[in-house]
Amino acid sequence: MPDRIRRRSRRTPTQVAADRRADEVATYLGRALRDARRTSRKTQAEVSSIAGVSRSLISEMERGHGASISLTVWTRVARATGSDLRAYLEQATATDQPRDAVHLRAQELIVRTAARGGWRAQPERAIDLDPGRSRFGDVLLTRATDLALVEVIDWLDDVGDAFRSWDRRLATVESRAIALAPPGTDATTLRASGVWVLRATRTNRRLVADHRALFEARFPGSGAAWLRALSDPTHPMPPTPALLWITVAGDRLVPARLGALSPVADRSPRGAHPAPPARSDPSADRPPASSP
Secondary structure, X not given: OOHHHHHHHOOOHHHHHHHHHHHHHHHHHHHHHHHHHHHOOOOHHHHHHHHOOOHHHHHHHHOOOOOOXXXXXXXXXXXXXXXXXXHHHHHHOOXXXXXXXXXXXXXXXXXXXXXXXXXXXXEEEEOOOOHHHOOEEEEEEEEOOEEEEEEEEOOOOOHHHHHHHHHHHHHHHHHOHHHHOOOOOOHHHOEEEXXXXXXXXXXXXXXXXXXXXXXXXXXXXXXXXXXXXXXXXXOOOOOOOEXXXXXXXXOOEEEOOOOOOOOOOOOOOOOOOOOOOOXXXXXXXXXXXXXX
């Protein structure tokens, strides 16, 4: 057996853990690379040409298989997208947080906001008949005769698939409303609806702006009305789904005016106090001015 294979088969627990962490970091780096490339509106072929590497290597890196690729190549590829490797690493090396920390912050904000509106929150709620094979709702909210499915979207890899998945989940909640509602609820008065909470990254904002008609068709409801319903126990749940933005910092919900490129400008300095929740007046449906 070659020495290299023998050495690998005798890895210590520390080496195994380090290799696993390297794979995790490579996955985050790959996502950051793909996000930066799409933001710059470059194809994989264009990035590979600028960086002087093959297109297949760019594909491998974006899919999280770049743990063994040199820092020189990563730096060249990052520069080819108009970004910097340090920015990628800041996203990929948050070892003091769980891998889904961003998602958890969003769920936490939704639960806190909904508590003010008198909702009972059930994060990661199984919504299918068979709990062992069920799909899960990010946060299922119940209040009196209302059921609200809240889906938190950090990034959209496949918009069509996300739309179809949302339709299936919402249809399941509607069809199983009596089973998902609190005991004793009158089945004849139950209503079900839902809302998307989309992380306001530059890529997500650009995507929504570029496909405004699609998102308007899928989410025709008022984001401002939904935010009021979540935070005000006297405000009824809107019957139609809508879209809300959540700041990149995960500290504020903002109603989306579909087509606005930059509905949430996260310009607060490090260490600043979180911004207050969006007000429940109609002006809350107007997003802040677009950032460059």
